[in-house]
Every structure is written in C-alpha cells, then in structure tokens.
Amino acid sequence: xxxxxxxxxxxxxxxxxxxxxxxxxxxxxxxxxxxxxxxxxxxxxxxxxxxxxxxxxxxxxxxxxxxxxxxxxxxxxxxxxxxxxxxxxxxxxxxxxxxxxxxxxxxxxxxxxxxxxxxxxxxxxxxxxxxxxxxxxxxxxxxxxxxxxxxxxxxxxxxxxxxxxxxxxxxxxxxxxxxxxxxxxxxxxxxxxxxxxxxxxxxxxxxxxxxxxxxxxxxxxxxxxxxxxxxxxxxxxxxxxxxxxxxxxxxxxxxxxxxxxxxxxxxxxxxxxxxxxxxxxxxxxxxxxxxxxxxxxxxxxxxxxxxxxxxxxxxxxxxxxxxxxxxxxxxxxxxxxxxxxxxxxxxxxxxxxxxxxxxxxxxxxxxxxxxxxxxxxxxxxxxxxxxxxxxxxxxxxxxxxxxxxxxxxxxxxxxxxxxxxxxxxxxxxx
Amino acid sequence: xxxxxxxxxxxxxxxxxxxxxxxxxxxxxxxxxxxxxxxxxxxxxxxxxxxxxxxxxxxxxxxxxxxxxxxxxxxxxxxxxxxxxxxxxxxxxxxxxxxxxxxxxxxxxxxxxxxxxxxxxxxxxxxxxxxxxxxxxxxxxxxxxxxxxxxxxxxxxxxxxxxxxxxxxxxxxxxxxxxxxxxxxxxxxxxxxxxxxxxxxxxxxxxxxxxxxxxxxxxxxxxxxxxxxxxxxxxxxxxxxxxxx
Numbered sequence: 268x269x270x271x272x273x274x275x276x277x278x279x280x281x282x283x284x285x286x287x288x289x290x291x292x293x294x295x296x297x298x299x300x301x302x303x304x305x306x307x308x309x310x311x312x313x314x315x316x317x318x319x320x321x322x323x324x325x326x327x328x329x330x331x332x333x334x335x336x337x338x339x340x341x342x343x344x345x346x347x348x349x350x351x352x353x354x355x356x357x358x359x360x361x362x363x364x365x366x367x368x369x370x371x372x373x374x375x376x377x378x379x380x381x382x383x384x385x386x387x388x389x390x391x392x393x394x395x396x397x398x399x400x401x402x403x404x405x406x407x408x409x410x411x412x413x414x415x416x417x418x419x420x421x422x423x424x425x426x427x428x429x430x431x432x433x434x435x436x437x438x439x440x441x442x443x444x445x446x447x448x449x450x451x452x453x454x455x456x457x458x459x460x461x462x463x464x465x466x467x468x469x470x471x472x473x474x475x476x477x478x479x480x481x482x483x484x485x486x487x488x489x490x491x492x493x494x495x496x497x498x499x500x501x502x503x504x505x506x507x508x509x510x511x512x513x514x515x516x517x518x519x520x521x522x523x524x525x526x527x528x529x530x531x532x533x534x535x536x537x538x539x540x541x542x543x544x545x546x547x548x549x550x551x552x553x554x555x556x557x558x559x560x561x562x563x564x565x566x567x568x569x570x571x572x573x574x575x576x577x578x579x580x581x582x583x584x585x586x587x588x589x590x591x592x593x594x595x596x597x598x599x600x601x602x603x604x605x606x607x608x609x610x611x612x613x614x615x616x617x618x619x620x621x622x623x624x625x626x627x628x629x630x631x632x633x634x635x636x637x638x639x640x641x642x643x644x645x646x647x648x649x650x651x652x653x654x655x656x657x658x659x660x661x662x663x664x665x666x667x668x669x670x671x672x673x674x675x676x677x678x679x680x681x682x683x684x685x686x687x688x689x690x691x692x693x694x695x696x697x
Numbered sequence: 698x699x700x701x702x703x704x705x706x707x708x709x710x711x712x713x714x715x716x717x718x719x720x721x722x723x724x725x726x727x728x729x730x731x732x733x734x735x736x737x738x739x740x741x742x743x744x745x746x747x748x749x750x751x752x753x754x755x756x757x758x759x760x761x762x763x764x765x766x767x768x769x770x771x772x773x774x775x776x777x778x779x780x781x782x783x784x785x786x787x788x789x790x791x792x793x794x795x796x797x798x799x800x801x802x803x804x805x806x807x808x809x810x811x812x813x814x815x816x817x818x819x820x821x822x823x824x825x826x827x828x829x830x831x832x833x834x835x836x837x838x839x840x841x842x843x844x845x846x847x848x849x850x851x852x853x854x855x856x857x858x859x860x861x862x863x864x865x866x867x868x869x870x871x872x873x874x875x876x877x878x879x880x881x882x883x884x885x886x887x888x889x890x891x892x893x894x895x896x897x898x899x900x901x902x903x904x905x906x907x908x909x910x911x912x913x914x915x916x917x918x919x920x921x922x923x924x925x926x927x928x929x930x931x932x933x934x935x936x937x938x939x940x941x942x
Contacts (some may be wrong), residue, residue, distance in 0.1 A: 278737060280737050281738070283738060309757075313794065322933060331710050331712070332714070332715045332716075333711075333715060335710075381739070391736070393728065414722075422891070425719075431896070436896050516805075
C-alpha cells in the first residue's frame with residue numbers, strides 16, 4: 268500500500284455551506300491536513316451596526332436556515348440583557364417549546380438525511396428511500412411535526428416571525444398546543460424506531476480526548492441561558508465568553524477559529540451530553556444506553572448519536588411544556604416598549620450545533636453600536652482539524668477511497684453549518 | 698424523460714433549499730416528476746447535465762461570477778430561489794456602508810484575506826428566466842412554480858401588493874393597531890404571513906411594479922417614524938433595489 272496520499276475534496280457534500288478537505292501525506296508522514304472554509308464572508312456583525320435593535324433578531328436569524336430559531340433566541344437574549352428586559356414565565360415556556368422544535372427538526376435532518384446515507388452506502392436520501400423507505404418516511408414525518416411545532420409558536424421555522432424583544436407578537440391558542448401534544452405523543456414510537464435503526468448501524472470507531480464545552484443550568488438540560496461549563500473543570504458567566512472562545516483568524520478559513528486551554532475544544536450535542544448527562548430525561552438516558560454511549564464519550568462520530576439522544580429528550584421536554592401551557596392557559600401579553608436607555612449585553616444558547624453567543628451594544632437612540640456573534644461551527648473547526656490529524660495516520664494504509672470517506676463522515680458528524688460560520692465543506696487531497 | 702434539475706448556492710443561509718426539502722414532506726410525488734442531479738447540501742451525487750437550475754444566494758465576490766455563468770450556459774431554465782438571489786436580500790445591507798469599513802469591522806487587519814464586493818442579485822450577472830421571491834421562499838409557491846415550469850408556462854408570481862392578501866385573510870391592519878408595515882408596496886404571494894403573526898411586512902419579496910414609494914414613506918412618517926427609521930424599513934431587504942431606482 269502506498270504511503271503517499273493526496274486528497275482534495277472540493278465542496279464537501281451533505282453539509283450546510285462550502286468547505287474543502289485537504290490532505291497530503293508523503294512516505295507515511297502526514298504533511299498537510301486542513302479543513303478549508305471557502306464560504307463567502309457575509310459580514311453580519313457589520314450589517315447590524317446602525318440598525319434598530321428591533322431588527323437584530325430578524326437579521327441574524329438569516330445567518331442560518333437550519334438554526335434560525337436559535338439565532339433569533341440568542342439575539343433576543345442579548346438584546347434583553349442589554350436593555351434590562353425581564354421576560355414572563357409564559358414567554359420562557361414558549362421559547363423553550365420552539366427550541367425543542369428546532370432541535371428536533373435539525374437533528375432529524377442531520378441524522379437521517381445527511382448522516383444515514385453514509386451508513387447505507389448511498390449518496391443521498393433519495394436512493395436511501397429505495398433501500399430504507401420506512402426510515403425516510405419516518406424522518407419526513409418527524410421533520411414535519413418539528414416544523415409545524417415551530418410554526419405554531421413562531422409563525423414558521425426558517426426565519427421565525429412572532430419572536431420579539433420581551434415576548435411574542437402572536438400567541439398560539441390552547442387548542443393548537445393540544446393538537447401538537449397529541450402528535451408529540453405519537454412521535455414517541457418514531458423515537459423508539461429511530462433508536463432501533465441507528466443502534467444497528469456501523470458507527471466508526473475512533474477516540475480522541477478533547478475539551479467539551481456547553482452551557483449548563485442546575486435543574487435542567489440547558490438550551491437557553493446558563494453558565495459556560497467545561498469537562499476540564501470550570502464554569503463561567505456568559506458575559507465572560509471571550510475568555511473561553513479566544514477567536515483568531517487562520518488564512519485557510521473565512522470563519523474564525525477558537526481555542527480555550529487546549530489547542531481546540533468541541534461544542535454541540537456530544538459536548539452537551541458529556542457536560543449535562545445527569546439532566547437528560549430518563550428516556551433520553553435509556554436511548555444513550557441502547558446506542559452504547561456514556562459520558563465522557565470521546566468518539567466524535569457519536570455526535571450524531573448524541574443528537575438522537577437529544578431528539579428523545581426534546582420530544583419528552585416538548586410534551587411536558589405543552590402540559591404546562593394547557594394547564595395554565597395562554598394569556599395575552601404586551602412585548603417590550605423601548606425605555607430610551609441603551610446598554611450592552613450577551614445572549615447565549617445551545618443551538619443544535621453548539622454554544623452560540625450574541626453580544627450587542629445598543630445606544631440610547633435604540634440603534635446597535637457594536638455587535639459580535641460567535642458561532643458553534645467556528646468553535647469546532649480547530650477541533651475537527653485536530654481529529655483529522657489524529658485519524659489520518661491511523662487509517663492511512665486503508666487507501667485513498669476509505670480515508671476520503673472517513674474524513675467526509677468525520678466532518679459531517681460535527682454537523683457543520685458553514686453559512687453560519689461563514690460557509691464551508693469540500694475535501695481536497697492535494 | 699424526466700427533466701433534470703440541479704440546485705446551487707452562493708452567498709446565503711441555505712434556508713430556501715431547506716424549504717425545498719420541507720416542501721417534499723407534503724409533495725413526495727414531485728420526486729416522480731423530475732430527476733435531481735445536483736443538490737450539494739442534501740446529496741453527494743453530482744451531475745452536470747441539467748435543464749433547470751435553481752440558484753440560491755446573492756453574488757458577493759468576483760470568483761463566484763464564473764461559476765454562475767457556467768451554470769447559466771448549461772441550464773435551459775435558470776430560476777432565482779429566494780430573496781438573496783432575487784433582490785440581494787439582507788446581504789445587501791452591507792452596500793449601505795463603505796466596503797473597507799465593513800471588511801475591517803469583521804476581519805480587522807486581515808480583511809484582505811477574504812474577497813468580497815458589493816452584494817448583487819444574480820440577475821446582475823446572468824439572465825434569469827424565473828424567480829421565486831421571499832426570505833425564505835414560500836413552500837406552496839415553490840410547488841406552484843415547479844408545476845408551471847413542468848408544463849412550460851410562465852410561473853404565476855403575483856404583481857399586486859401584499860395588502861390584497863392580508864385583506865383576504867381578514868387581518869386587522871397593523872396601522873390600525875399602532876404598528877407599521879411595507880405591505881402596500883411589497884409583492885404578494887406569501888399569504889401575508891408576517892402581519893398574520895403580528896409583525897409588519899419587511900419587504901422580503903421585493904417591490905411591486907411601479908410602487909408608490911413616496912406615499913409609503915409619508916405614511917410611515919405620519920405614523921411617527923423618523924427618516925432614519927423609514928430608511929431602515931426600506932433597506933432591510935430592499936438595499937439593492939433602492940440603489941437601482
């Protein structure tokens with residue numbers, strides 16, 4: 268077997284955005300191993316400057332078509348923290364509910380439509396429908412439920428409408444919540460079948476220790492707000508996010524990289540699983556056991572398995588919130604009106620791909636003076652490259668085709684969102 | 698033979714392509730009618746023989762122009778998918794400030810590493826045969842357009858204002874509720890979804906033909922909006938369109 272290898276995957280498929288994988292090995296020695304981010308820069312922070320604060324969540328939801336609710340929520344939390352706006356219990360519940368919807372939507376898209384084709388040896392979900400029709404129909408059914416849930420709360424999933432500073436411009440009816448609840452109960456069967464399917468699939472075996480970072484809260488598996496928490500120990504207020512992320516530029520990526528204490532860290536479903544396992548719903552813990560994972564899990568390919576665990580958690584969490592909303596009823600509430608006093612604030616959420624930070628400074632005229640957004644995929648880029656550097660020497664003797672597939676699957680496992688991070692994926696072996 | 702269809706993206710969030718995937722949830726039969734040969738976000742297969750190309754995203758750097766022109770040369774029908782491709786979308790907000798300031802604000806002293814120029818819709822670079830407006834596109838409208846293309850007729854995109862649809866929905870006008878809205882000058886077709894959910898139209902579907910912008914602006918001013926606020930409303934999605942009229 269040749270110990271020379273040149274891989275150059277231009278525009279990696281089945282990921283969001285444009286990235287290239289570049290690998291170059293000579294005489295068995297890895298000389299080059301990069302994930303190039305070639306997405307066009309979009310300059311969102313610059314777009315926000317000078318805009319009314321009320322537009323921020325609508326502009327930044329356009330960072331990402333998949334996690335638009337996550338961006339809107341992080342944006343609203345940053346604005347609310349900047350302006351000192353308190354939100355009601357009803358608003359908190361509805362935001363938690365739409366967040367569960369987005370988590371379910373994004374994870375089912377990733378596990379079934381982007382990841383599963385690799386396990387079945389096909390190129391996409393379309394041929395997958397020939398070999399595993401029931402699985403594809405199940406995925407479409409769950410995805411429709413998740414999208415409909417988001418639509419009931421926010422008007423639509425991709426770029427929610429009704430979410431605004433201090434609350435909502437439109438509230439769902441109790442009848443709509445009841446109808447959702449019935450469908451969520453039926454989705455439990457789909458979750459069981461999902462676990463049955465994925466636990467039999469050939470998950471790649473690879474381990475590498477790294478630092479895992481996620482938001483955490485004392486009494487719930489955190490998605491919105493919380494303290495920044497690391498598996499290496501330590502917990503920080505979200506206002507200190509810059510001491511964790513330490514953004515820096517590298518020339519081969521239009522998305523900035525980050526690092527904390529080590530050369531890289533990981534965020535996302537696997538990081539949340541590792542940091543907050545104890546707070547998962549009991550059924551989600553059962554799912555983890557079935558899938559053969561327990562914290563701390565250091566196989567990055569299992570990020571997709573952690574997403575399945577979170578799908579179970581999200582269905583159960585959404586049912587619990589529906590019960591609470593049905594019991595308390597929906598009360599008309601007025602969202603916030605501007606006080607004439609600006610300020611600065613940070614908002615943080617665990618969006619499907621990891622910790623998302625928005626940080627705004629707002630003037631007394633209600634206009635945004637400065638903005639900063641730190642995106643999960645950007646935080647994972649250095650960790651993906653560290654995984655690639657550890658993985659390639661282990662499998663170099665398997666030949667170019669297998670190495671290429673292993674690397675594509677590795678990058679896909681992180682569920683990168685390159686438009687978010689700028690834009691991303693191609694594997695180039697040069 | 699089924700028509701071959703391909704999807705491509707430039708500067709965008711890919712939310713319109715995701716909306717295409719979502720529209721299949723209720724229209725699986727559509728997959729029987731066409732053959733998708735390229736859709737990078739969703740599939741690994743890459744065919745370069747296609748009749749219809751759907752393009753998401755705006756054009757923001759020179760190197761993307763050649764790729765777009767190549768797609769144009771291959772495709773018999775080229776369709777702009779969503780606001781970024783159709784009118785530049787939110788990406789065009791950056792055109793309002795000097796480009797070097799925008800680049801420096803995000804990438805600091807390393808700004809020159811990452812190429813960019815003023816945002817343009819794809820029609821500024823190639824001939825566009827049809828467009829599907831919106832941020833994101835409307836699922837049902839996407840299905841209607843594909844249906845029309847399959848039958849070889851002009852896609853039914855409304856050229857009347859969103860207010861018409863809002864009235865048909867029997868919504869109380871947001872101006873009567875103390876709010877504001879661009880529905881009077883914005884192209885219909887979304888089912889007035891934003892006013893229905895309590896938020897004023899943001900103009901993501903672009904201007905109707907012959908919009909009375911002066912009147913719209915004086916109505917907004919009468920509502921109490923400052924000239925800066927009026928400008929913000931008009932430029933959220935309309936930065937490129939406004940610069941051309």
